[in-house]
Amino acid sequence: MKQKISIFDSTLRDGMQGEGIAFSVEDKLNIVRALDDIGIDFIEAGNPASNPKDLEFFRRIRDEQPKHAKLCAFGSTRRKNIRPDEDANVESLLEAETPAVSIFGKCWDLHVLKVLGTTLRENLEMIESTVAYLKERGKYVVFDAEHFFDGCRANEDYAMEALGAAERGGADVLCLCDTNGGTYPTDIHKMTQRAVQQFPGKKVGVHCHNDTGMAVAQTLFAVDAGARQVQGTFIGYGERCGNANLSTVIPDLELKRGYEVLGKEKLKDLTATARRIADISNIWLPSSSPYVGGSAFAHKGGMHIDGVKKVRESFEHVDPHKVGNDRRFLMSEVSGKATLIKKIQKVDPAVTVKDPVVGQLVDKLKQLEFEGYQFEAAEQSFELVIRRLLGKYKEYFELEYFKIIGEQPLRAQEYPSSAIIKVRVGDESRITGAEGDGPVHALDLALRNALKGFYPSLEDMSLADYKVRVLESSATTAAKVRVLIESTDGKHTWNTVGVSTDIIEASFLALTDSIEYKLTLDEAQAPSRP
């Protein structure tokens, strides 16, 4: 019988304390949906006392309760020397009308005396009375024992007394927090075990931070010691170095340690959920993220690729499909010819390893990489490179010229940029103008408008993503930029790239690759079309 571990996600509370993280109310609702869909048990969604935007969010979500997860409002124990019902912060916790609340209280005597400025006894009463008050009002109460491990090191008896106060108040979970992030995993294990033994029958939780780079290990060790609730943030961001990364902890617990967490089916949504949350948070999900990152199962070393093809488990510790991810083989100098063959044969199945064109392609790839191109996130641009080399390339249009004009200041209702472009297809030329929110936008609209006249299927095509990367930022405004574009026609999605010191030119190259790829796709499906 597998042990069930409850997952408590604090993306919308602790996560918001990460640098550069900020959510609109709409963002928060979307994150709740994503977390609920994959089966997270508790969603800690804000601190109504500290941020009025959080109260607004709690009001909005009353109309759209999660199907599975319990929403949780976060706040402090009552202030010293007053009753819980006299404390406005505690009242705001109730106003949030969530099924669960998490309240943090001090367990470290140093903090009680110097930071709170109160007595050790009053602190215990603050904990017990606040927990009891919230229990009486029907809440599921998680007590966050702040600085529990540092508190244990300083004065273990007092730290345990603080847990005891929460237990007497009726807390449902005693969550041990390594608030500073500095406790060694074996110490986490030892002190968690003591807490579990001290309060048999009570659910113990753990909440770790990544200041020593070991939040995942600390969390797993606490579970080894008997913790059955795990707190973290879905993709790991949070105060300072972040929280325990749940997208790593969950598969570690489920696939490596034999616990029951989300279950096999929901686990397959792990990668998609991590990306969805990164998108909503407007941050980049590191490709090196365990399990869910783009590179997590990407094999580059030639030896590794050879090994994986022969025996899968020789270079993969789990099957990527279990977490909804995929195995990938990367191009580039280190991976050699074997990897490129597959991609070449997609264009021309007749090409073999011994063909001279393979060596030419390797050289071309190295030269382009030297110029700043990278095709790992722009596979369709690379396919066009292959096509040009193999002579399987059709020039669908020719650029006669474009001129982009950017101006400030603007007259009323005027766009900052306008573009004029002239393209040629066969014997026919066409000039189009467009205005846009910026020079790249204007160019994009003008180019596609000009070509739609020749190729009506471009009407189905739209851009889905646009990224810019400055390549040598110390070259400042003269630096090369790499533009990555994701495009779609509703059925397919494809990625293209352009590099230049001129962001307009870089965008133009990525856009033309995108259009050419779309037209190539169309041709493959209807070869009789001219």
Place this chain on the structure above:
Amino acid sequence: MKQKISIFDSTLRDGMQGEGIAFSVEDKLNIVRALDDIGIDFIEAGNPASNPKDLEFFRRIRDEQPKHAKLCAFGSTRRKNIRPDEDANVESLLEAETPAVSIFGKCWDLHVLKVLGTTLRENLEMIESTVAYLKERGKYVVFDAEHFFDGCRANEDYAMEALGAAERGGADVLCLCDTNGGTYPTDIHKMTQRAVQQFPGKKVGVHCHNDTGMAVAQTLFAVDAGARQVQGTFIGYGERCGNANLSTVIPDLELKRGYEVLGKEKLKDLTATARRIADISNIWLPSSSPYVGGSAFAHKGGMHIDGVKKVRESFEHVDPHKVGNDRRFLMSEVSGKATLIKKIQKVDPAVTVKDPVVGQLVDKLKQLEFEGYQFEAAEQSFELVIRRLLGKYKEYFELEYFKIIGEQPLRAQEYPSSAIIKVRVGDESRITGAEGDGPVHALDLALRNALKGFYPSLEDMSLADYKVRVLESSATTAAKVRVLIESTDGKHTWNTVGVSTDIIEASFLALTDSIEYKLTLDEAQAPSRP
């Protein structure tokens, strides 16, 4: 007497197997210098057999040997059924002329039989003969026992025999590699301990990967078990999810576990070295990186800031200065008024918490953040926001207009962009034109040229860094962009920001903030200047 741990950095070998990582020969030389400067013991700098660029690098570095570190060339044991001196790959290891070599060999019977396709006995002879051959030629030999922990689980006797073969050959280090990254830290400890006990007096090393998010913990546990060489990459990138992050492991070992690694003085260069290597590698050092990240000691939650001010160790597990980093207090909705006061008082010391302007500034900040501004990496733009609100702002110039033109195709020796700008200072206007490598470059040159005529001190000013971030990438070419600029005049460095859907306008805003800040600095130093 502290135990010394030897640090073995594989940024230039295993690191290169990370997705998106590629180095020129010049990059590699710069990374060697950075690693040598901070006192790394071994620098694994390439695989001469697999990449001709590596042999070129080893030739170049002969003229500039590291002062402290030992360079190390990496390669495989000899192929089956031939002698080491008949193996071209082994010969290329010697051609690299490094003081040390690391050779990897198989310890997992499955791999020997299915991937190498040879007998268990031949594999042992491959290991012993290659090690002995290299030792005879005066090399310091590190034996990388590939898949050691998986090999132990499958057939511990054979894995130990493989180590024994290397020991008989005279290997200086037996390095246990968790090549798949999937071994639990306690198992790493157990099997490392067995190896240490099996080969008393022989130095044991460890090499972990981050596939389960625990490479740092795995590494520390191996050291607990007696390993005395630690392999990783300086900022953690590498195959798949990366290698053990040395910028985390080193301070963990030195500051938390009491070992001797780099020493107190060199340790203070940790943060600067991590940033230097990230810059050379052209990647972004995550701000959440333990110890060295920009956010590692950045306090955002209002309670945390209040706590740290009162008792430093209450929210910091180590003193940031020991690793060359700094404590920071972040602005924004979560941190409240207390943090802003410090920044306001820098402009006007007379302002107190109760001043209504403080509340106005909080509102202004929230509104700007809502528009996409972030001031955590652009403190000087925020200072200008404060100045404008306090009426301590001087308008040094006014933009009459600018027009930027971007064109393709280009005539010979033509720049893709040109800019014309008209500025006014007092009663006088000036028009300037400039051409540039792109629209932002052209605008930058035109603007500063126009203003130098009015403010000669701008001659000292130059840009040091330029970054672009697309804010809502799903809005594609119409998306808002945030531009961050770092500027310097040789004495000071300052950071400014601009946001717009138009990259030209966003850059213009960041540039004008930068110029205004420079002129503000000048005025503060020589108040009599007009």
